[in-house]
Amino acid sequence: xxxxxxxxxxNIIGYVQEVSSYETKIHFPDSRKLNRFFHHGDSFHxxxxxxxxxxxxxxxxxxxxxIKVSLPExxxxxxSQDSYKNIEFHPVWHVELLFAFDLLTFEPEKSINNFPPxxxxxxxxxxxxxxxxxxxxxxxxxxxxxxxIGEDLDTGEAISLSANKIFQRHCAIVGTTWGGKSxxxxxxxxxxxxxxxxxxxxxxxxxxxSWLGEEEYxxxxxFNSPKPEDNIAFSYENFEFDDLxxxxxxxxxxxxxxxxxxxxxxxxxxxxxxxxxxxTHSDPLYDGFLFEKKNKINPIFNKIIxxxxxxLSKIEINYLPHQxxxxxxxxxxxxxxxxxxxxxxxxxxxxxxxxxxxxxxNAKTIFNLSRDASINCITEKIKWFLNVAxxxxxxxxxxxxxxxxxxxxxxxxxxxxxxxxxxxxxGMFIKKPLIIFIDEAHLFLNKVIKDEYSIEVELNSFERIxxxxxxxxxxxxxxxxxxxxxxxxxxxxxxxxxxxRLINDWDKQAIENASSNYNESFLNFLPSLWKGEALIxxxxxxxxxxxxxxxxxxxxxxNSPELFK
Numbered sequence: 001x002x003x004x005x006x007x008x009x010x011n012i013i014g015y016v017q018e019v020s021s022y023e024t025k026i027h028f029p030d031s032r033k034l035n036r037f038f039h040h041g042d043s044f045h046x047x048x049x050x051x052x053x054x055x056x057x058x059x060x061x062x063x064x065x066x067i068k069v070s071l072p073e074x075x076x077x078x079x080s081q082d083s084y085k086n087i088e089f090h091p092v093w094h095v096e097l098l099f100a101f102d103l104l105t106f107e108p109e110k111s112i113n114n115f116p117p118x119x120x121x122x123x124x125x126x127x128x129x130x131x132x133x134x135x136x137x138x139x140x141x142x143x144x145x146x147x148x149i150g151e152d153l154d155t156g157e158a159i160s161l162s163a164n165k166i167f168q169r170h171c172a173i174v175g176t177t178w179g180g181k182s183x184x185x186x187x188x189x190x191x192x193x194x195x196x197x198x199x200x201x202x203x204x205x206x207x208x209x210s211w212l213g214e215e216e217y218x219x220x221x222x223f224n225s226p227k228p229e230d231n232i233a234f235s236y237e238n239f240e241f242d243d244l245x246x247x248x249x250x251x252x253x254x255x256x257x258x259x260x261x262x263x264x265x266x267x268x269x270x271x272x273x274x275x276x277x278x279x280t281h282s283d284p285l286y287d288g289f290l291f292e293k294k295n296k297i298n299p300i301f302n303k304i305i306x307x308x309x310x311x312l313s314k315i316e317i318n319y320l321p322h323q324x325x326x327x328x329x330x331x332x333x334x335x336x337x338x339x340x341x342x343x344x345x346x347x348x349x350x351x352x353x354x355x356x357x358x359x360x361x362n363a364k365t366i367f368n369l370s371r372d373a374s375i376n377c378i379t380e381k382i383k384w385f386l387n388v389a390x391x392x393x394x395x396x397x398x399x400x401x402x403x404x405x406x407x408x409x410x411x412x413x414x415x416x417x418x419x420x421x422x423x424x425x426x427g428m429f430i431k432k433p434l435i436i437f438i439d440e441a442h443l444f445l446n447k448v449i450k451d452e453y454s455i456e457v458e459l460n461s462f463e464r465i466x467x468x469x470x471x472x473x474x475x476x477x478x479x480x481x482x483x484x485x486x487x488x489x490x491x492x493x494x495x496x497x498x499x500x501r502l503i504n505d506w507d508k509q510a511i512e513n514a515s516s517n518y519n520e521s522f523l524n525f526l527p528s529l530w531k532g533e534a535l536i537x538x539x540x541x542x543x544x545x546x547x548x549x550x551x552x553x554x555x556x557x558x559n560s561p562e563l564f565k
Contacts, residue, residue, distance in 0.1 A: 006054040007061075011123040016055065017092065019115050024064065026053070026093035026122050050154070052130045053095055054123045057116040059103045063125075063133065063543070067522075068094035095122075096522075098543035127154040147191040149184070150547035153533060159547065161536075163192065167435055169495020169539055170466055171477040172486075174511065179500030180532040181479050182556040184549050185437060186212055188477075192435065193217050193393050199386060199429075200394045201420075202437040203413065207400030208556040209439070218394035221381060223412070224365050224401040233368040233375045234412055237313040238419060242457055246411045248353050249454035254346040256455055262323040264310035265291050275304045289319050292326040298335040317369060318358055321351045362403050366412065379419055386428060410447045414459040420474065421465055429473030436465070441478035442485040466493040483510040496538040501529040522546075 014028035049069060055062040075089050100109045131152050146160040166188075173188075175181045185202075186209065192200055193213055202209055210220065221232040241260065250256040265272065272291050276284035279297055286292045293301065328344035329337035357363055368375050378397070385395045397416075402409040420436070423429070438444065445463075450456040466476050467489065478494075480486060484506040491514040502508050503526075512523055515537050522535055522544050529535070536545045 006123055006125045006129060007056050008123065011125065012121055013053065013124045014093070014122050016116050016118050016120040016122060019118060021115075022096075023067075024055075024095045024097055024116070026066075026095055028091050028093065052125045052127065053093075054125050055097075055116045055120055056103070056123070057120045060100055060114060060116075061103050062097050062100045062116055063130070064095040064097045066093050067096050070094070093122075127152065128157070131155055131157040131159065145195075147188065148550070149187050149191055150534070150549045153546035153548050156548075159545065163195070163198075165538060166496045167475045167477065168470065170470070170475055170493055171496040171498065172483070172491065172494040173477065173479040173498045173500075174481070174483045174502065174507070175500025175534070176481055176503055176507075178531055179481075179502075179529070180534065180549055181481065181500055182208060182439065182558045183532060183552055184498055184500070184534065185209075185439060185477075185479050186552040186554055186556050187549055189213070189394065189437065190552050190554060196393070198393075198433045198435055200435050200437065201382070201385075202394065202396045203399065203439060203444075204396055205399045205409070205440050205443055207398050208558045209396055209554075210398060210557070212396065212554040212556070213394045217392060218396060219381075219385060219392050220396040220398060221376075221378060222398040222401060223378075224362055224403075225398075226401070231365065231375055232378050232381065233366060234379065234416055235371075235377045236317055236367045236369060237315075238377075238379050239312055239367075239415055240418070241312075243411055243415045245455060246407065246414075246449040246457040246459070247357050248350060249449065249451055250350050251453045252455055254343065255350040258324060258327055258343075258347050259350060261305070262320060262327050263312070263315060264305055264308075265327065266316065266319060266323055267310035267312065267314040268304060268308050271304050271308055272301070275300055286322075286326065289316055290322050290326055293329045293337045294326070294339050296337055298331055298337060316371075321355050321358070324351050324354065357406075360406070362408065366402060366408065378416065382420070383423075386423070386432070386434065407447070407449055410444055410459055411449070413444050414447075414461045417461040417465060421461055421469060424465075424469045424472035424474040427472065431473075433473040433475060435475045435477060437477045437479070438462070439479045441480040442482040445478075445490060446485055446487045463487055463489050466490045483507050486510070488513075496536070499523075499526060499535045499537070500533070501531075502526040 014026045016024060017027035018025035049066050051066045053064050053066060055064065070092050071089060072092070097115070100114070101107065102109070145162050145164055147163050147166070148158060148160055150161075151158050173181050173184050189200060189202065189212060192198060202212070204210070212218065222230050223232055223234075225231045241263070244263070245256070245259070248259060250259045266289070269285060269289060269291060273283075273285055276296065279300060284291065284296065324347055325344065328340050328347055330340040330343065332338040358369060364370060365375075368377070382395065384390060385392055399409055399413070402412060417436070420434070424434075441462075444459070447459040448456055449459065462476070462478075465474060469475075476490075476493075478486065478490070483491065483502075484504070491510060494514060497511060497515060499511055502511065502523075508523055508526060515523070522537070525546075526535065532549045534547050534549055536547055
């Protein structure tokens with residue numbers, strides 16, 4: 001798009017009066033000219049907050065926005081309706097510089113490292129010029145990179161945004177309830193699905209995105225579904241030791257070493273059987289799947305355990321309570337173990353927690369504790385979805401039927417994303433990037449599993465993805481109404497913020513701390529945003545944008561029931 005010349009002497013509004021790193025003050029010589037006027041069919045106004053200005057200096061020009069208008073203290077006392085029309089006042093504009101350009105090459109500068117000097121001319125411009133400038137800057141991106149998600153809040157002009165700039169440094173969509181977060185998520189995913197350069201996984205904790213996307217391009221899996229045929233599970237065989245510690249909450253001194261040893265024993269049953277052949281008069285195994293340490297020789301066991309690694313995929317977890325009990329022994333004479341009732345008493349609470357988990361009807365289904373081969377495993381489905389040959393571009397994971405008690409949902413999600421983290425490090429997303437959308441992210445992030453006596457287990461898979469995985473082609477997009485509950489380590493990694501209405505001071509403070517100084521003044525407008533309106537701040541672009549998010553073809557089921565009809 002061709003840009004008009006902004007440096008017209010009839011558009012001069014004043015001169016630079018004061019310059020600082022965060023604000024530029026503009027002096028206007030005559031307040032009696034503060035009227036709307038038209039030039040070549042374009043509308044201009046010289047005294048309204050949110051008006052765009054242009055500053056020309058030597059080989060650079062700067063674009064800014066008026067964020068405040070004030071009068072000197074001595075002139076405020078003389079201000080009245082009559083004096084405003086007849087007496088000359090000298091208002092001061094407080095301007096935030098948005099970005100700078102080279103006047104000859106039109107090349108934009110990524111940061112404003114030079115500032116206009118005092119006395120430089122300032123020209124007023126309008127929103128149409130600003131939108132034309134934005135779209136002109138985005139012309140370097142390919143058409144396949146453009147996302148048409150919204151319109152400029154001032155002019156209604158459509159703005160195309162680069163998907164690479166939005167997601168390559170992760171993205172956060174925040175705002176209060178009814179601010180429009182879910183609609184924004186739906187609209188962005190709708191635009192991404194039209195492209196073919198990336199795969200998308202959407203984590204849906206409430207089930208409001210069940211209808212998002214055409215069946216041809218999307219797939220949905222539901223944990224603990226009321227319909228058995230639709231069920232999906234995360235097999236416990238994919239757990240790591242920390243995941244089991246989060247469920248069982250072992251105490252440090254006695255229970256944690258006993259849990260680790262018992263799991264290792266269950267995974268090395270065959271090795272223990274072979275190692276004790278010829279050293280016992282009977283089968284060393286109990287019931288074929290358990291190792292009873294009582295009356296066995298200590299050194300043989302220690303050698304086998306120390307020389308082998310345990311593998312959860314080999315473990316029959318339903319035998320774990322019995323193995324914990326059989327492991328409660330102490331060394332007697334001639335290196336033989338004898339039963340230790342004191343140790344058994346200390347481990348008894350752990351055994352109860354393990355049994356409670358194994359008998360939980362939801363855990364049996366969600367983690368396939370029975371090893372039912374007919375139940376699909378989500379890790380295998382994800383690998384199929386990520387296959388380059390697969391035509392599916394959107395995978396929705398519905399967690400609305402996973403219970404919130406016992407931290408089951410948080411542990412499940414943390415273990416699932418750790419699998420994706422490992423796949424990223426294996427290079428699976430280099431050629432075909434993956435974008436993970438997490439709705440209601442505050443439900444899963446910044447979680448620690450701990451009680452009065454147990455060890456502390458931190459659920460940090462998301463933070464590791466945010467910090468480590470951009471270079472592997474794995475990107476994160478979180479949506480939350482409580483940004484203050486998102487760990488600082490994750491918010492600090494977000495390069496793009498799409499911020500809807502925010503009222504709570506703590507939430508606004510969290511966004512302000514994670515954004516640059518140049519965006520602080522814009523955050524003051526957040527409480528006044530209406531549904532669907534959003535402020536976009538990003539490190540990959542040169543300015544902040546106010547958008548009205550467009551309607552989506554697949555609106556989320558987030559409307560509240562009407563009280564009266």
